[in-house]
Amino acid sequence: MSNTFKINKSFVDKTEFASSDQKIYRDSSLVGFALRVTKNSKVYIVERRKDGTLYRIVMAKHTEITAAEARTKAEVLLAQIASGEDPRKPKSTRRDIPMLLQAYNEYIEEKNLKKSSINSYRKQMYGYLVTYHKWRLDQFTRQDIVDIFKEISKGSKAQANSTMRMQRWLRCFEQLKVFL
Numbered sequence: 001m002s003n004t005f006k007i008n009k010s011f012v013d014k015t016e017f018a019s020s021d022q023k024i025y026r027d028s029s030l031v032g033f034a035l036r037v038t039k040n041s042k043v044y045i046v047e048r049r050k051d052g053t054l055y056r057i058v059m060a061k062h063t064e065i066t067a068a069e070a071r072t073k074a075e076v077l078l079a080q081i082a083s084g085e086d087p088r089k090p091k092s093t094r095r096d097i098p099m100l101l102q103a104y105n106e107y108i109e110e111k112n113l114k115k116s117s118i119n120s121y122r123k124q125m126y127g128y129l130v131t132y133h134k135w136r137l138d139q140f141t142r143q144d145i146v147d148i149f150k151e152i153s154k155g156s157k158a159q160a161n162s163t164m165r166m167q168r169w170l171r172c173f174e175q176l177k178v179f180l
Contacts, residue, residue, distance in 0.1 A: 004028035007035050008067045012042060033074040035062070044070035046077045051141075055081050057088060100140075100167075101125070101133035124163040128152050140167075 005011055007027040015025065018037050024045075027033040032048045042062040048055045059065070059073050080087045098106070104125050108118060125133075132140075132148070145164070152160035 007033065007044075007071070011035075012062050012067050015042065017042070027071075030071060030074060030078075032078045033071060044074070046074045046081075048078055048081045050081050050084075055086070055088065097136045097138045099134050099136055100129065103137055120162065121166050124159070124166050128159065128163050129167070 004026045005028055007025065011025075012035060015035065015037055018039055020039065022036055022038045025035045025037065027035075032046055034045050034047060036043050036045050036058075044059045044062065044065070044067070046055070046057045046059060057077055059070055059077070062070075065073070077087050104121070108121065113121075129148070145167070149160050149164055152163055
């Protein structure tokens with residue numbers, strides 16, 4: 001018996017509810033699209049692993065949308081995951097996360113910093129990080145930070161360390177504002 005099935009209306013209709021636990025039927029043509037069957041329900045799901053993170057998203061019950069609609073929705077969700085988006089987060093939350101330059105400006109305005117600190121931060125922001133001004137803070141991956149650090153280190157290790165400290169403060173600052 002094959003581990004994959006063509007998930008369509010007739011397959012979903014003839015699939016019996018699980019007697020215990022759950023069963024997952026994976027689609028044979030769209031990798032990541034599946035039907036999860038429990039004792040009480042049949043739901044369409046998307047599963048995909050990207051960069052070490054498992055994305056498992058319940059789309060809808062089989063009574064709410066058709067198999068064809070679920071397949072179309074699965075294609076969209078899988079494309080979002082492939083492009084680096086996290087479709088599990090509400091879009092409003094993703095839009096509310098500020099860009100690096102915006103977080104920097106808010107940080108400078110809200111903190112009582114010495115003139116020398118402001119000058120140092122300005123040098124880093126407008127010298128080393130100018131190409132990242134329009135990146136949202138949640139877009140920076142660990143690898144991005146490593147790459148930025150290596151690039152700045154070619155000129156000065158001290159400036160690379162200082163820039164990373166500033167960026168760490170900006171991220172902490174933004175996370176704290178969420179809780180205030």
